[in-house]
Amino acid sequence: MGNHHTHHDGKEKSNPESHGGGALSRSSVFGSTKFNSASLIKLFQKLELTADEKNRHPGELSRATFENAFHGPLHKFGKLLYTQMVRQTTSSERERITKEQFTKAGKELLKLYDEPSQLQYYFKLFASGKDHLTKEDALQMIIVSYTLTLSASMIPYSKGSTDDELFEGVVQGMFGINERMTFDDFITWSKKNSPHLFCGVHNWVYQILTGSKMPSELETVKVPQLERFVEDKYVMSMGMLWMLTTVIPQSYTHNQAEEKKEKTSEKNPLLNSYHLIMRLAQLTRCQSWTLLYDSREHGLSHNRFHHHISAYHGPTITLISFEGRNIYCLALDKPWREGASRFGGEDAMLIQISPIFRVMQSNGPLTTWNEYSRDLRKGIYLGKEGRSLVLFIPADFDSVEHYGVNCALHKMEMWGCGASHIHEEQVKQKQWEKKETNKNATRKLNVDLGKWEENPDKQILQWGGINVEHQYSRDSGF
Known part of the structure; x- marks a missing residue:
């Protein structure tokens, strides 16, 4: 979401396209204050309708009502988000939040335009207001971030058999021998190993707040093209795919055809939140892998x-x-x-x-x-x-x-x-190679063995998967 892409050897290059970068004006992308206020009030009202009979405070939400809107793997995030929103608007821990406080806290969240500000906000959220993360906090942060990214990308929640070990390995890489991680340590780690960890988290929060959607409305849409990643058939798993998208550059996840469409849409001053989310949610682009x-x-x-x-x-x-x-x-x-x-x-x-x-x-x-x-x-x-x-x-x-x-x-x-189209071109090339292999496989190869490395027939047969390699002595080194 920032307008710079950090290279992991300490170099940075300007990239206005990177993760929803600065080429888009804040006013056109994030909408007016009036629109945000109306969306937040509408969401508050929807949450208020879920309150039980004991809610005798119109215009306020109890902690339980707010948290109960978050189901399954998202429930912990609901607890943390409530505490964070209350903490933004009052110095005391309150069991209810007013419509005004909710709207104010929501507007502050929508002002997190770049990744540095998001890192700070969500670090505090997952640290529960402390100045450091514990290993338990960090594991919860990884699991919730994964869950919300799937939800923001319209992918049903699932974990492969190796994903728990993967997430624990992420935490181990973060902490090493330490038991605590300060914000400065977290920034240093994330810059190198996972600069876009909270990209999916903020996409999800943005959709909820500006779309006036309940959390459950983002949890159940299927993307069948990605199901092969969760069948435990490959080394790749859904958790691994997500973790990679938090660190690899956009050249691996960004479809060029989509990029051209996005550049055209940028000329439209009425660019809406759906286009923004589809631009930021990297995971959806991995369908083309x-x-x-x-x-x-x-x-x-x-x-x-x-x-x-x-x-x-x-x-x-x-x-x-x-x-x-x-x-x-x-x-x-x-x-x-x-x-x-x-x-x-x-x-x-x-x-x-x-x-x-x-x-x-x-x-x-x-x-x-x-x-x-x-x-x-x-x-x-x-x-x-x-x-x-x-x-x-x-x-x-x-x-x-x-x-x-x-x-x-x-x-x-x-x-x-x-x-x-790159894979289609490869398939065509392989079909041509197969034809050439069939033509040449039966030809008598009357060649000078001393020039075998330079003979085109050797390459053609190798294309077809035929082992024609002579055994040379291997020299050590490199």
Whole structure:
């Protein structure tokens, strides 16, 4: 929601598009004070209608009435939000809030135009007014933020079998050996590891306050395109998808066709809250992610990996699961390419997801995919030049070296994050390659073995998934 995107090596670049940034005027996006007041009064009246018979104070809401409007996983947030709104308008802890206090507190919430102000507000909310978070506070913050993001994105609440461990790993990454986290510590952590943690939270609150909607009205709309993420079939889970969207740049979640539509709509001074929410809620954009490679389905081998991911010319998310409950995510903003040099642009990131969630390296080339050079071991290298090599996957795909320690490789999967036409182009390229493979598979290859690496037939057969690699001695190094 801010107008700057923070790069994780301490650099910032101006980005008016980023998370609902500054290209839109506050007056056109957030509406007039009169509109906000009317919406807040209407919501207050709807809440007042749910009060039980014991509510003998017209024009006021009891704490119980307010909190009971929040069901299931949202109930804790209702408790925290009531306390925060009362705290904004009075110095004492009151069991009732008046219509005037409710409207005033709601207006203050709607003035949180940028992420820094939102971070401060929601930190205080989840800390229950303290100057620090406990680990229990932080875990509640993560779970509620996840829940509200799903609700704001019109996705039914669910958690995969590994999501509880994931959220606990996020908290562990936040606190380390400490038992408390101050606001300054939280800002430092979030800037690097989760700068958009409260994006979905504020989207949800904004929809409730300006749309005069009860919380239950945002909880049940299905998005079937995303159901595959919650079936525990893949390394990717819904919780992991959400956590990634709080840190990865928009190049992985933003559809270019949608971007053109949004630029057109920005010219409309009557831009409404629905357009704003759809622009800010990143998770909805992830419907376009396409499964390119799944080792469980396609086989854990270099040839199958190459076959399924080659010719995809868009950003990708690769998940690597290995011994020790380790899961790493490689976010690449550039297409994969073979060679002895590193690749990846300023939006490239290497993230440890489990057992601790943290951004390891980012901003620049950090991947090498060597298939042919005899000067390097064949395989995939992950790590920036001048820093420790984090992961190395040998060409046999039978293990992974984690900071030089050999571990069993369990699973790999890659998701294409580009627009749908990028995958369509890959499919067409694969169809052409298959035809060429069928034409050439039966040809007698009368070639000089010394020039086999340069022969086009070798590449064509590899496209078709046929192993034609000669065994060369592997040189160590990198």
